[in-house]
Amino acid sequence: MESKGKATLTYGDGKSIEFPVFGGSVGPDVIDIRTLYGKTGMFTYDPGFLSTASCQSKITYIDGDKGELLYRGYPIEQLAANCDFLETCHLLLYGELPNKAQNADFVDRVTHHTMVSEQMQFFLRGFRRDAHPMAVLTGLVGAMSAFYHDSLDINNPQDRDISALRLIAKMPTLVAMSYKYSLGQPYIYPRNDLSYTANFMRMMFATPCEEYKPNEVLVRALDRIFILHADHEQNASTSTVRLCGSSGTNPFAAIAAGVACLWGPAHGGANEACLNMLQDIQAQGGVAKLGEFVAKVKDPNSGVRLMGFGHRVYKNYDPRAKLMRETCYEVLNALGLENDPLFKLSMALEKVALEDDYFVKRKLYPNVDYYSGIVQKALGIPVSMFTGIFSLARTVGWIAQWQEMISDPEYKIGRPRQLFNGSTTRQVKPIDKR
Ligand code: SDX
Numbered sequence: 001m002e003s004k005g006k007a008t009l010t011y012g013d014g015k016s017i018e019f020p021v022f023g024g025s026v027g028p029d030v031i032d033i034r035t036l037y038g039k040t041g042m043f044t045y046d047p048g049f050l051s052t053a054s055c056q057s058k059i060t061y062i063d064g065d066k067g068e069l070l071y072r073g074y075p076i077e078q079l080a081a082n083c084d085f086l087e088t089c090h091l092l093l094y095g096e097l098p099n100k101a102q103n104a105d106f107v108d109r110v111t112h113h114t115m116v117s118e119q120m121q122f123f124l125r126g127f128r129r130d131a132h133p134m135a136v137l138t139g140l141v142g143a144m145s146a147f148y149h150d151s152l153d154i155n156n157p158q159d160r161d162i163s164a165l166r167l168i169a170k171m172p173t174l175v176a177m178s179y180k181y182s183l184g185q186p187y188i189y190p191r192n193d194l195s196y197t198a199n200f201m202r203m204m205f206a207t208p209c210e211e212y213k214p215n216e217v218l219v220r221a222l223d224r225i226f227i228l229h230a231d232h233e234q235n236a237s238t239s240t241v242r243l244c245g246s247s248g249t250n251p252f253a254a255i256a257a258g259v260a261c262l263w264g265p266a267h268g269g270a271n272e273a274c275l276n277m278l279q280d281i282q283a284q285g286g287v288a289k290l291g292e293f294v295a296k297v298k299d300p301n302s303g304v305r306l307m308g309f310g311h312r313v314y315k316n317y318d319p320r321a322k323l324m325r326e327t328c329y330e331v332l333n334a335l336g337l338e339n340d341p342l343f344k345l346s347m348a349l350e351k352v353a354l355e356d357d358y359f360v361k362r363k364l365y366p367n368v369d370y371y372s373g374i375v376q377k378a379l380g381i382p383v384s385m386f387t388g389i390f391s392l393a394r395t396v397g398w399i400a401q402w403q404e405m406i407s408d409p410e411y412k413i414g415r416p417r418q419l420f421n422g423s424t425t426r427q428v429k430p431i432d433k434r
Pocket of ligand 1: 267297
């Protein structure tokens with residue numbers, strides 16, 4: 001951190017206190033208030049952490065006003081165009097894009113960790129077949145900590161590295177197993193002769209009855225979707241992983257907490273909610289009904305939101321949404337679905353919203369979830385699996401952020417405080433006196 005002078009707080013009867021101001025390599029400076037409570041007996045108050053930096057990080061930088069997203073300094077547009085998901089995983093985990101030899105070694109290590117214990121299939125049997133895949137995945141990821149007693153010492157860098165590899169390698173297998181279980185179909189084992197994403201598509205869509213040949217255009221599209229979802233600074237699920245991991249628990253339990261948080265419709269569950277929203281509008285009349293729907297969204301009493309729009313940080317176009325729309329177009333064209341009614345409806349709805357003052361005034365633009373549902377549906381992925389796919393891709397971001405925290409000498413268990421406005425001390429009366 002670079003010292004940027006002081007900030008002075010005046011409070012009470014003319015008291016004042018100074019706090020150091022620090023700057024990073026780019027982005028907003030921070031006021032270091034760690035001594036605030038000790039010196040003033042007061043807390044800061046920031047529900048939702050809109051103005052709070054919870055940590056230092058070198059992994060992902062977002063400029064919400066410019067609509068900019070960098071993974072370790074590389075613009076997301078360049079990574080999506082020039083790299084694949086495992087190269088991006090290497091970058092997020094180790095800080096650099098791999099050269100050819102490093103890439104081959106990383107791909108080999110991930111490839112040889114894609115199988116899960118045969119015991120896992122019995123764990124799934126405890127769920128109903130129609131359980132939401134995210135409920136199943138939360139359980140499966142948490143259960144992984146039951147299989148790796150030999151490498152759970154979070155203070156051992158080798159244990160941290162093998163746990164990261166196992167999570168990245170096994171998430172596709174677990175996500176595909178949760179899907180196959182919901183279908184009542186047999187699980188498909190991973191294959192070492194396929195790329196990471198082709199392997200996942202085969203585990204999702206192949207059956208033992210015939211050979212499955214992944215469509216390279218669709219594989220590339222899904223691999224890019226993984227890149228776009230890989231990390232995103234201190235979002236809700238990443239902050240959950242950091243807070244959970246700060247207790248010293250094992251990485252599988254911390255990532256399971258991230259999966260559970262991502263499931264929410266305000267977060268990673270938005271792509272499922274967005275597609276359901278588009279299908280509802282389509283069922284009620286499609287483009288002709290857009291005006292009515294947007295009017296409902298603008299009515300504060302309706303509780304209706306335009307899912308896939310808005311973002312806590314982006315007050316400009318989410319750069320991932322642009323890339324997702326391009327990918328959507330490519331996939332629909334490759335499949336001869338360029339007239340897909342939902343895609344046309346989503347673009348019409350985007351146009352209406354971006355020209356409406358309600359959205360313009362609130363700087364509400366499409367986010368990563370707005371188009372991802374349409375392209376995943378075109379890839380044959382069912383709506384209920386969208387957030388599982390998001391979890392698969394975000395696992396590398398979660399585990400990279402967890403690693404950064406655990407190896408940060410400054411880290412300590414997270415423990416926020418509160419402004420208490422409940423009952424002050426009162427005496428218990430015997431039940432017959434209450
Ligand atoms: C992800 O944090 C991350 O980085 C997350 C993520 C990642 O990669 O990890 O980017 C992934 O979670 C993307 C966001 C997916 N969620 C959705 O698409 C759900 C719909 N959007 C929202 O509910 C909302 O926009 C949030 C939750 C994303 C952001 O909410 P904020 O920043 O807390 O903003 P807010 O709820 O305070 O809204 C500000 C105003 C309000 O209106 P007023 O009270 O001022 O009149 O904008 C309105 C809101 O009602 N508003 C919306 C809206 N989003 C905000 N109105 C209609 N439709 C929306 N989608």
